[in-house]
Amino acid sequence: MPHANRRRFLKWTLGGFAALTTAAVAGGVGVSLIPEVPDAAITPWRTAGQGQDVRERALSYAVLAPNPHNLQSWLIELVGDDRMRLYVDRSRLLPETDPFSRQIVIGQGCFLETLVLGAGLVGYRCAVSLFPQGSFGADGIDHRPVADIHLSAGGSADPLAAAITLRRSVKEPFDAKRLPSEGQLRALTALSTADVRVEATAAPDRVARLRGLLYEGMEIETRLPRTYMESVKLMRIGSTEIAQYRDGIDLGGGMIEVLGRAGIITREALADPTSNSFQAGLDLYKAMTDGTPALVWFTTPGNRREDQIAAGRAYQRLALSVTQAGLALHPMSQLLQEYPEMAGALKRLLAELDSKAPERVQMIARIGYGPEVSPAPRRDPATLIAPGPKLSMAF
Ligand SMILES: Cc1cc2nc3c(=O)[nH]c(=O)nc-3n(C[C@H](O)[C@H](O)[C@H](O)COP(=O)(O)O)c2cc1C
Incomplete structure (x- = not known):
């Protein structure tokens, strides 16, 4: 069940209060007191800005x-x-759902944008040189660096940076009746640059067609064992796993915790297409796609690695401005993925978005008014810093 809405998941998984009670007794813990994400997994959201240099x-x-x-x-x-x-940490890829690492490279763009904004917050500017040893090929990534970054004094804070610690991917149904205003949607599309075109719609008929397609994409990914299992392996069930890994798809808090400890929610149950848990994942996605009042998408002129980086940088800037506007944002990427079983649905999406090769839609996200959610886990930033000689030649 990729990206869970935990409360709904529980409601549908359990199918009854009796099961809840039994499990709660078996778990022997105060259900409502268990947070969705344990504190130890989200320390970096509180300590941002600290560091020795x-x-x-x-x-x-x-x-x-x-x-x-x-x-x-x-x-x-x-x-x-x-x-x-x-x-790129090549031990952390998604070969089934992201066979060319297009999305992983977008994630590098998100990182670079946040790094530049973060440096500004501490008074520094960054000069970023992309792919200093040449770009990755279209088929996959390799050992070469994504970027060289040179920091120098004299930077200043971009107003968007104030939202870095407040931004969330809101993996919950949004208020389907409360649409972002036309002015808000215009402000989003005004974030388009020469490198990335941003488009948005809240037109009911178009949104309805796109919702249907998004759910179809989710169903294709979920019913295909090899793509779905990639997500199942990344599920962290309960606070112990979440605090241990501090990554992946976190399923924790309240009754999930109890049911995990009681052996009712397990990776095996989630993977079994005949189980309640499996169906609950799909129902949850239906609730999320139904709870979608508007959509925003990002298109680049081509699909070079530089385009993917630009899309990630644009996505993060938009996510931060959306956060400041009090709106919720949630990417849904299934339809954009490049494996044969998704090709037909991707084609229909591109027709609906009126997008033609060589341009490439890099991301599509739900946007609207959503509930407040916990921050997602993060590893300690120090664990990202690797010893130089293992990675590359001298600078
Ligand atoms: C390229 C890209 C694709 C993503 N696709 C999805 C997606 O299909 N479904 C989803 O729930 N979240 C998606 N996300 C959001 C991530 O799951 C999210 O950023 C991550 O779990 C960390 O949570 P946070 O954004 O709240 O910090 C995507 C993010 C990026 C950068």
């Missing part, structure tokens, strides 16, 4: 960037005393 301080913000499946596939090499180099 300016690079660590900037990195402490960068790790809060949105990224696919919360894998946090970033590695940093510190070089000299004012430079660093960003690599």
Whole structure:
């Protein structure tokens, strides 16, 4: 069940109060007192801005960037005393649902944008050189760096940076009746640049067609064992796993905790297409796609790695401005994924969005008014910093 709405998931999974009670007794814990995400997993949201040198301080913000499946596939090499180099952590990829690592590279763009904004908050500016040893090929990524970053004094805070610690991917149904205003949608599309076109719609007929397609994409991914299992393996069930891994798809809090401990919610149950848990995941997605008053999408002129980075940077800037406007945002990427079983649905999406090759829709996200949600887990920023010689030649 990728990206759970935990409360609904529970309601549908259990199918009855009796089961809840039995499980609560079996778990022997105060259900309502267990938070969805344990404190230990979200420390970086509280300690952002701290660090021994300016690079660590900037990195402490960068790790809060949105990224696919919360894998946090970033590695940093510190070089000299004012430079660093960003690599993809190739032990954290999604080969089934992201076979060319397009989304992983978008996540690098989100990271770079957040790094630049974070550096500004601590008074530094960043000069970013993309792919200093050449770009990755279209088929996959390799050992070469994504970017060299040089920090120098004289930076200033971009107003958007104030939202870095407040931004969330809101994986919940939104208020379907409360639409973002036309002015708000215009403000989103005004974030388009020469590199990335941003479009949005709240037109009821179009949104209804897109909702149907988004759900179809989710169903294709979920019913295909190899793509669905990629998500199942990344599920962290209960506070112990969430605090241990601090990544992936976190399923915790309240009754999930109890049912996890009681052995009712397990990875095996979630993977079994005949189980309540499996169906609950699909029902949940239906509730989310139904609870979608408007959509926003990001298109680049081509699909080079530089385009993907630009899309990630634009997505994060939009996410921060949306946060400041009090709106909720939630990417849904299934339809955009490049495996054969998704090809037909992707084609229909592109027709609906009136998008033609060589341009590429890189992201699509639900937007509207949603509930407040917990921050997602993050690993300690220090764990991203790898010893230089293992990664590359000298700067
Ligand atoms: C390229 C990209 C694709 C994403 N696709 C999805 C998606 O399909 N479904 C979803 O629930 N979240 C998606 N997300 C959001 C991530 O799951 C989210 O950023 C991550 O779990 C961390 O949570 P946070 O954004 O609240 O910090 C995507 C994010 C990025 C950058």
